[in-house]
Amino acid sequence: MALKAGMWSGGAAHHLGGAAHLLGLQAIDNWRRVTPKVSMSDWRLERAKGRRSDLSDSRSRMKKDENSSFVMPTSSFLPSDFAEFKSCNPYTKPLSLTDLPVSGHGCNLRIAYQGCPGAFSEAAALKEYPHCEAVPCEHFDVAFKAVELWLVDKAILPIENSSYGSYHRNYDLLLQHRLHIVSEVQLQVDHCLMALPGVRKKELKRVLSHPQALGQCEIALNKLGVIKESFDDTAGAAQLIASKGLKDVGAIASAKAAEIYGLHILENQLQDVSVNITRFLILAREPVLPMTDRPFKTSIVFILEDGAGVLFKALTVFALRNIDILKIESRPHRKQPIRFVDDSYYGTAKYFHYLFYIDFEASLAEPRAQNALSNLQEFVSFLRVLGSYPIDTSL
Numbered sequence: 001m002a003l004k005a006g007m008w009s010g011g012a013a014h015h016l017g018g019a020a021h022l023l024g025l026q027a028i029d030n031w032r033r034v035t036p037k038v039s040m041s042d043w044r045l046e047r048a049k050g051r052r053s054d055l056s057d058s059r060s061r062m063k064k065d066e067n068s069s070f071v072m073p074t075s076s077f078l079p080s081d082f083a084e085f086k087s088c089n090p091y092t093k094p095l096s097l098t099d100l101p102v103s104g105h106g107c108n109l110r111i112a113y114q115g116c117p118g119a120f121s122e123a124a125a126l127k128e129y130p131h132c133e134a135v136p137c138e139h140f141d142v143a144f145k146a147v148e149l150w151l152v153d154k155a156i157l158p159i160e161n162s163s164y165g166s167y168h169r170n171y172d173l174l175l176q177h178r179l180h181i182v183s184e185v186q187l188q189v190d191h192c193l194m195a196l197p198g199v200r201k202k203e204l205k206r207v208l209s210h211p212q213a214l215g216q217c218e219i220a221l222n223k224l225g226v227i228k229e230s231f232d233d234t235a236g237a238a239q240l241i242a243s244k245g246l247k248d249v250g251a252i253a254s255a256k257a258a259e260i261y262g263l264h265i266l267e268n269q270l271q272d273v274s275v276n277i278t279r280f281l282i283l284a285r286e287p288v289l290p291m292t293d294r295p296f297k298t299s300i301v302f303i304l305e306d307g308a309g310v311l312f313k314a315l316t317v318f319a320l321r322n323i324d325i326l327k328i329e330s331r332p333h334r335k336q337p338i339r340f341v342d343d344s345y346y347g348t349a350k351y352f353h354y355l356f357y358i359d360f361e362a363s364l365a366e367p368r369a370q371n372a373l374s375n376l377q378e379f380v381s382f383l384r385v386l387g388s389y390p391i392d393t394s395l
């Protein structure tokens, strides 16, 4: 389990070194050795040489360096750093409002995603927070843990696609971690078929990509007659082809991934259905305050009590209050897969145990939503609110 090399800003990696070790994030250490970025210690050295360097100075440097790799990690500026800064800075100036981290468009915000730079999850994070630092992670587990350990602020994960359906395993992750859904992002996903420069379409024997991307481009891939191979993420597939010089292998990924890894696009808009939207969830340690001034949805997960018609009764609690159910997904209860029901006709019946995930259109701040949930408790043995957050109406 490791974050991929080159994924943190210099300062962030410097600060998070200790916590990174907790995670066993060896890659951060490797990265620090090979990437000559300005770090907090370099910044201290400058002052020792007598250069004036205060917070506002760093801020203007951060602006100047927008195109280089150094970003002043304002949000991870620890109190101890500040004390040290004050004690050795002859020009100490009081903190002003402009020195404080800005939020809104995601300045100083770090968002973890699974995959390599150029992945669609990165694009979704940047759509929601245009100025955030998107942090690539090898697996979702790492992204979630990074939030739990305060290494990053939020994580993003794809949850469903308009043509290929749910990212099923990601539903399981929602329950395995105690993070809160704080927003959703819908992104038009345009898939490109790409390969090494000079390679023609008919020379391709295999195509690598995320299983969802392969599914969303099924018609074109079947026409090509290539072997479809799953990869953890779309951009990672492109990176592999470029780094290994694989001549008879193509990737399905974003145009940005083709640009980053120097691949040539053989076909644009490869997806079966041109309007191809993926919905992503953003997760954080703390929930957002539910509001009633704009459309909100609430996501819950529950396990039903045994009994005839309980699913029907559970759904009725929403219908009775005019609450629209937007999405329902059931997943096997992996830890407790079998349900024994004493049935007088057949003896003891064995059924599967399911977790039901429901999104309904109401804010948790509304009494009708609160009443629906307290009513629902009569029919469930387990209930958790995953989040109550604004509906993305941007499409």
Ligand SMILES: O=C(O)C(=O)Cc1ccccc1
Binding pocket: 114, 115, 118, 119, 120, 121, 122, 158, 189, 210, 212, 213, 232, 233, 234, 235, 278
């Ligand atoms: O692999 C990626 O690029 C992802 O971000 C996951 C994904 C895959 C396919 C469509 C949308 C998101």
